[in-house]
Amino acid sequence: MRLTVLGCAGTFPGPASPCSGYLLEHEGFRLLIDLGSGALGQLQRHVGLLDVDAIYISHLHADHCIDLVAYSYARCYHPEGMAPALPVYGPAGTAKRILHSYEAPPLHGLEDVYDFREVPPGTREIGPFTVTAVRVNHPVECHGLRVEAGGRSLVYSADTGESDALVGLARDCDLFLCEASWLHAGDNPPDIHLSGRQAGEHAARAGVRRLLLTHVVAWTDPQEVLAEAVEVSGCPTELASCGATYAV
């Protein structure tokens, strides 16, 4: 499978990248994971505006989901006609959150644009992908995802503080796309995000083959985050880069 980073800035868009958005392709199927602020623009640098087969939203913080509102206009009012309803997987409350962001009170339900599928953690098939979701350690329901296809595996941490569930999910995976929002410090708030060092520790505990750091917040020096992770990860480790494509 192939991963393209549409956005990897943490919390708010940075000068070099929109917020979270990842395009996963395999056998012609295109799965978007998260669609945060600005990621829709980047999508169009890589595939046609309508050439998406499914979306999985990890959680309902705006930096991971809010471009679903913008994308609804693109699918609803496209000059070639309204696109078929697009499956959108996400945690409980996904439909309500997006509908109320679109307009309040919601008059037009967007049901013709999106086929909302609110799902609990668990394993399901999405196109050629087997997708396993576990709840990670964040203030709202947030799904870490393991995506498998063609004998390869990618694990996405989504947003999380330290999480044994994430270590289990990432066990022996080929590519671990892990958040590293900030630098390690004793006074970081717990149960929200990982530091570079903690991302590296999770990678080492899970025995992953390759670590890709993402969700670095723009006021944090990414090279320092990378240095923290490299020290402990025990595997090839790099920073995710907006627009970059990775063979998994």
Ligand SMILES: [Zn+2]
């Ligand atoms: Zn979040």
